[in-house]
Amino acid sequence: MTAYQIIKDAIITGKYQQGKRLTEEELAEQLHVSRTPIREAIKQLESEGLIIPFRKRGVIVREFTETDIRQIYNLRALLESYATGEAAIQRNEEEIFQMEQGNHDYEQAIRLLNNPTLGDIESIQQKNQSFHSKVFAAAHNEHVMNHIERVVVVPLIFRAFYWYSEKQLIQSIEAHKTILQAIKDRESDRAKAAMHEHIYLGRDHVLKHIGEKKLTAEF
Amino acid sequence: MTAYQIIKDAIITGKYQQGKRLTEEELAEQLHVSRTPIREAIKQLESEGLIIPFRKRGVIVREFTETDIRQIYNLRALLESYATGEAAIQRNEEEIFQMEQGNHDYEQAIRLLNNPTLGDIESIQQKNQSFHSKVFAAAHNEHVMNHIERVVVVPLIFRAFYWYSEKQLIQSIEAHKTILQAIKDRESDRAKAAMHEHIYLGRDHVLKHIGEKKLTAEF
DNA sequence: TTTTTCAATACTGTATACAATATAATGAAA
DNA sequence: TTTCATTATATTGTATACAGTATTGAAAAA
Known part of the structure; x- marks a missing residue:
């Protein structure tokens, strides 16, 4: 499982709830990898619209109306x-x-x-x-x-x-x-x-x- | 202009022709940046379907029939x-x-x-x-x-x-x-x-x- | 008290070194 | 000569250090 898949699953299953803020460092520590693969995952999830940047301070899990x-x-x-x-x-x-x-x-x-x-x-x-x-x-x-x-x-x-x-x-x-x-x-x-x-x-x-x-x- | 935009433009204008092979190192040198932003750009362009991986040795500019x-x-x-x-x-x-x-x-x-x-x-x-x-x-x-x-x-x-x-x-x-x-x-x-x-x-x-x-x- | 300025800090962005790995090249066996 | 195993090499993948920057908080001015 890649960092991308793990984070995506956590969002879809609601482990990371809508509105939750995530930072690279925090995720890196949680998944026991460096920031590099985390950054990659974040970029991808951002392009998919599952997370959105939070004023240059990480991202938040998007809320859907x-x-x-x-x-x-x-x-x-x-x-x-x-x-x-x-x-x-x-x-x-x-x-x-x-x-x-x-x-x-x-x-x-x-x-x-x-x-x-x-x-x-x-x-x-x-x-x-x-x-x-x-x-x-x-x-x-x-x-x-x-x-x-x-x-x-x-x-x-x-x-x-x-x-x-x-x-x-x-x-x-x-x-x-x-x-x-x-x-x-x-x-x-x-x-x-x-x-x-x-x-x-x-x-x-x-x-x-x-x-x-x-x-x-x-x- | 980000590395992403430069590479994308080069593909759209035909500077990088269809079928051309690109590697991270080569692009990094050409754009005078490190591999980090190049990797980011490549991932994004790949997801957009403009380039496709070439057996784990870089990517090639996609040809369209x-x-x-x-x-x-x-x-x-x-x-x-x-x-x-x-x-x-x-x-x-x-x-x-x-x-x-x-x-x-x-x-x-x-x-x-x-x-x-x-x-x-x-x-x-x-x-x-x-x-x-x-x-x-x-x-x-x-x-x-x-x-x-x-x-x-x-x-x-x-x-x-x-x-x-x-x-x-x-x-x-x-x-x-x-x-x-x-x-x-x-x-x-x-x-x-x-x-x-x-x-x-x-x-x-x-x-x-x-x-x-x-x-x-x-x- | 409110606004402004400035410094601290919490992050992201980039460069770089090194590890991992698939492919290509080489040479040995059939 | 072809096939297989082995080594070399090209290239990606990851960790890490440091640079750059927006945001926050604290202090000074209004």
């Missing part, structure tokens, strides 16, 4: 739906197989769920992302892919899965199946629209819950 | 048209004024053009970008803005403005005016579509000319 979250999800919807539409045109049989497998894994993980732990949630989240990635890969468009990967990962949002009811999780499997079928049928517009809607459902789910329960580190 | 150019312009069209549609909804009077001023400056620069030098072309290009930026600013969406800023860099390498005829330049002023009017009228879809088309014209212009005259550093 409801507006930020809405804008980020809308951007995701824009990019991912575009890529999905392209995937419906460019995909080959091998990629169809990969996507089917990806969604199968996702479905399995959900069906086996019972009294989920934080680790289970993370695993589900990861399998969901893996399915999405397989869809984008089928678009054969490196540039769109890069932009999708750069869309800000909002801290603590992985917990959205924690808030899903069993019914909602099963609906998300169905959404994946709809997307996949449209891609198989080369119905580009339909695949695109289905992905768009799928992400909007996720967005609204998150927005509904951040109101109820503020995103904090306590779990 | 016709497919890359098409994909990048399509992505630009997607993001910029989205932002333009949002701008038509979110804009305020001050921003309208800024956009008008921006396009006025662009028009002036073109009308005064006569036997243009490379500097003139660069100035026009910059004024065009300035107008576009003012449109995106009116969208009040930092996240989309960040993505747009990342996608407009590569097209700079291909110097679209160098090949524009006077007639085409005047057409681009008109396109800006159409976009601006739609934003003023809060006609979101129309503004979006006009921007989309404007960028597609730019794309096709570039694609047409990369075949004719190879893009080299001699200028």
Whole structure:
């Protein structure tokens, strides 16, 4: 694990809470490395928008407002739906197989769920992302892919899965199946629209819950 | 000027040609700085996709194929048209004024053009970008803005403005005016579509000319 | 008390030396 | 002559010292 990954994880999981100030020296000591790799990590995280400079005295972990979250999800919807539409045109049989497998894994993980732990949630989240990635890969468009990967990962949002009811999780499997079928049928517009809607459902789910329960580190 | 900006400019202007290999030490010597700021610059340029690692022995300036150019312009069209549609909804009077001023400056620069030098072309290009930026600013969406800023860099390498005829330049002023009017009228879809088309014209212009005259550093 | 000036300090920014490592070159074995 | 193992070398990765600078705090002036 690089310093970059460690710090990023600490932010995403909420170990470094929003608004927390970080200095190079402090991080270097915590991770038992020199300031050099820490500086590198900070620069990168800054460019990703996860931290922001704090008047030449280190950085602070960025706080995301409801507006930020809405804008980020809308951007995701824009990019991912575009890529999905392209995937419906460019995909080959091998990629169809990969996507089917990806969604199968996702479905399995959900069906086996019972009294989920934080680790289970993370695993589900990861399998969901893996399915999405397989869809984008089928678009054969490196540039769109890069932009999708750069869309800000909002801290603590992985917990959205924690808030899903069993019914909602099963609906998300169905959404994946709809997307996949449209891609198989080369119905580009339909695949695109289905992905768009799928992400909007996720967005609204998150927005509904951040109101109820503020995103904090306590779990 | 930071090391980052110097190297980036050298790539955009073609001083460092596509395929050229660069090492930290070499760059450090050329720019009369130590390897530290060079490393920082390289990391950033790598993340922007302008250079790619060359088997742990420095980096090479990335080469872009016709497919890359098409994909990048399509992505630009997607993001910029989205932002333009949002701008038509979110804009305020001050921003309208800024956009008008921006396009006025662009028009002036073109009308005064006569036997243009490379500097003139660069100035026009910059004024065009300035107008576009003012449109995106009116969208009040930092996240989309960040993505747009990342996608407009590569097209700079291909110097679209160098090949524009006077007639085409005047057409681009008109396109800006159409976009601006739609934003003023809060006609979101129309503004979006006009921007989309404007960028597609730019794309096709570039694609047409990369075949004719190879893009080299001699200028 | 409020504002201004100045010094202290808490940092970041840069240079440099050295460690680690992948690649290239060399020579030995097949 | 080709393949494999070994050494040399080019180059990145990391630690560290010191330079530079904005911010803070303290003292002096208003």
